[in-house]
Amino acid sequence: MSTAIELRGVEKSFGITSVIRNVNLAVAQGERHALIGPNGAGKSTLFNLISGYMLPTTGSILLRDKVISGLPPYQINRRGLSRSFQVTNVFANMSVWENLRCAVLWAAGYRYAFWKNIDNLPEVRDRTAQILGDIHLIARRDVPAGLLTYAEQRALEIGITIAGGADVILLDEPTAGMSHAETERAVALIRRLTEGRTLLIVEHDMSVVFGLADRISVLVYGQIIASGTPEEIRGNPKVREAYLGEEAA
Amino acid sequence: MNTQLLVQLLINGLVVGTLYGVVAMSFVLIYKASQVVNFAQGELLLIGAWVCWWLLTKYQVPFYLGMPITLVFMFVFGIAIQVVILRPMIGEPIISVIMVTIALSTVFSAMMKWMFGVNLQPFPRVFNTQNVNVLGLQVQTVYLMSLAVSLAMIVGMAWFFRLSKYGLAMRATAFNQQVAQSLGISVKSVFAMAWAISATVSAVAGVVVAVVNGVSAGLSAYGVKVFPAAILGGLDSVGGAVLGGIIIGLLENVAHFVDSEYLHWGNLYEIAPFYALIIILMIKPYGLFGTKDIERV
Numbered sequence: 001m002s003t004a005i006e007l008r009g010v011e012k013s014f015g016i017t018s019v020i021r022n023v024n025l026a027v028a029q030g031e032r033h034a035l036i037g038p039n040g041a042g043k044s045t046l047f048n049l050i051s052g053y054m055l056p057t058t059g060s061i062l063l064r065d066k067v068i069s070g071l072p073p074y075q076i077n078r079r080g081l082s083r084s085f086q087v088t089n090v091f092a093n094m095s096v097w098e099n100l101r102c103a104v105l106w107a108a109g110y111r112y113a114f115w116k117n118i119d120n121l122p123e124v125r126d127r128t129a130q131i132l133g134d135i136h137l138i139a140r141r142d143v144p145a146g147l148l149t150y151a152e153q154r155a156l157e158i159g160i161t162i163a164g165g166a167d168v169i170l171l172d173e174p175t176a177g178m179s180h181a182e183t184e185r186a187v188a189l190i191r192r193l194t195e196g197r198t199l200l201i202v203e204h205d206m207s208v209v210f211g212l213a214d215r216i217s218v219l220v221y222g223q224i225i226a227s228g229t230p231e232e233i234r235g236n237p238k239v240r241e242a243y244l245g246e247e248a249a
Numbered sequence: 250m251n252t253q254l255l256v257q258l259l260i261n262g263l264v265v266g267t268l269y270g271v272v273a274m275s276f277v278l279i280y281k282a283s284q285v286v287n288f289a290q291g292e293l294l295l296i297g298a299w300v301c302w303w304l305l306t307k308y309q310v311p312f313y314l315g316m317p318i319t320l321v322f323m324f325v326f327g328i329a330i331q332v333v334i335l336r337p338m339i340g341e342p343i344i345s346v347i348m349v350t351i352a353l354s355t356v357f358s359a360m361m362k363w364m365f366g367v368n369l370q371p372f373p374r375v376f377n378t379q380n381v382n383v384l385g386l387q388v389q390t391v392y393l394m395s396l397a398v399s400l401a402m403i404v405g406m407a408w409f410f411r412l413s414k415y416g417l418a419m420r421a422t423a424f425n426q427q428v429a430q431s432l433g434i435s436v437k438s439v440f441a442m443a444w445a446i447s448a449t450v451s452a453v454a455g456v457v458v459a460v461v462n463g464v465s466a467g468l469s470a471y472g473v474k475v476f477p478a479a480i481l482g483g484l485d486s487v488g489g490a491v492l493g494g495i496i497i498g499l500l501e502n503v504a505h506f507v508d509s510e511y512l513h514w515g516n517l518y519e520i521a522p523f524y525a526l527i528i529i530l531m532i533k534p535y536g537l538f539g540t541k542d543i544e545r546v
Binding site: 051053072073074075077078082083084085089090091092093094098101102103105106116117118119160161163164 | 414417420430434435
């Protein structure tokens with residue numbers, strides 16, 4: 001199976017503090033890969049490195065065998081990698097429809113259509129409508145995103161993350177702050193929307209991680225201490241000690 | 250009471266106010282996209298007016314050609330300002346960028362004086378008929394043109410923000426640059442586009458003023474009037490900027506009327522908008538339509 005994302009000897013330090021230390025990671029095409037680790041382990045930093053918001057100090061990052069480290073975030077997005085953020089990030093002043101359309105538009109190949117009326121682009125409209133249905137927000141189409149409930153905002157966020165049609169999706173704690181029922185719905189949504197795509201997800205909720213991921217990597221103090229299937233991770237003594245310890249005990 | 254003077258001044262206020270609104274709108278455009286307060290907005294009007302004047306007088310280009318050429322020039326000029334001067338400032342504190350726009354304003358206005366002199370130059374006549382009869386009132390053709398052009402720009406801008414790709418990208422960028430980038434939007438090109446459009450729209454306003462009053466360095470004073478208009482409407486509201494402009498234009502002229510009829514204090518009415526500005530900001534600190542969290546830390 002070919003690799004979707006590959007990190008080769010990636011390090012990141014801020015001054016003398018090294019946050020990411022020699023991380024090697026390969027996520028196969030179509031795999032759902034979860035990144036877990038205690039707070040401050042560097043999970044979000046790793047996401048920022050992969051999506052171009054930070055430059056690795058050394059090492060390289062590859063998307064489908066092409067080096068992407070050093071490219072600006074919007075170009076990495078246009079190459080087919082899309083991410084969400086830990087803190088809910090939707091355009092609160094724009095309607096749900098406009099949020100989605102904004103995400104669809106830039107990937108839809110209308111890059112140079114400066115003065116076209118975007119209402120008249122059927123592909124954009126259809127794709128936007130389809131995602132609106134997928135995330136169950138049809139009834140909220142014209143509501144400003146800022147007025148949605150928290151769970152709806154997170155669903156919209158997942159919607160705009162996948163809307164561009166990227167086949168590598170990075171989700172940063174998509175269920176954080178949700179109730180149990182909301183989490184279950186969100187997981188079902190993520191599972192359905194990322195069908196056939198590569199998913200790298202940071203998550204604290206272990207039921208989400210073990211229910212969703214094909215493989216799991218454990219990041220502790222900027223290093224990957226274990227990588228494997230959920231069963232392997234569960235049984236790994238190092239992981240139990242460093243991370244699961246408190247819950248498993 | 251001199252009703253005829255009042256009506257004349259109200260029309261005047263509406264026409265000038267709509268023009269202020271257009272300039273305020275192009276000022277808000279840059280602010281919205283990049284949080285930069287552009288102190289060189291008035292100079293963009295001035296440059297546009299001079300370029301058009303120069304084409305029309307030195308090269309005898311007809312107006313219907315000279316105007317589009319001017320606009321294309323200003324579009325490119327706006328991109329050039331952003332790319333050459335402001336792009337290296339990305340990542341620097343916003344206040345530094347604002348200082349750069351103050352410098353730009355000084356440099357541009359000195360440059361215009363050096364190139365075109367300091368005297369008022371009359372604009373070549375654009376319309377054959379000087380006055381048109383509207384509902385029994387004699388209105389100058391240039392006033393009508395000014396109003397029509399302003400309204401067209403306002404409608405165009407509304408369309409742009411709602412239904413064009415760059416407009417949508419600009420709103421997204423204004424709200425959250427980080428997320429915009431993660432959706433494939435190039436923040437740099439959005440900024441460049443904001444400057445390009447702002448410069449072009451300002452140039453239209455500049456030429457309109459020039460057609461009415463002629464061209465001189467004093468034209469850049471419109472850039473100062475933009476502050477009460479934009480702040481009144483709320484710095485980040487395009488519609489508010491337009492309304493703010495109209496209010497300022499009307500206020501100026503009503504103050505003029507009150508002064509010439511009753512007070513006879515002299516030119517003090519010129520700064521009436523600023524009194525109004527102070528009072529309104531005491532009551533509504535974010536302007537009439539501004540978003541409350543304009544400054545996020």
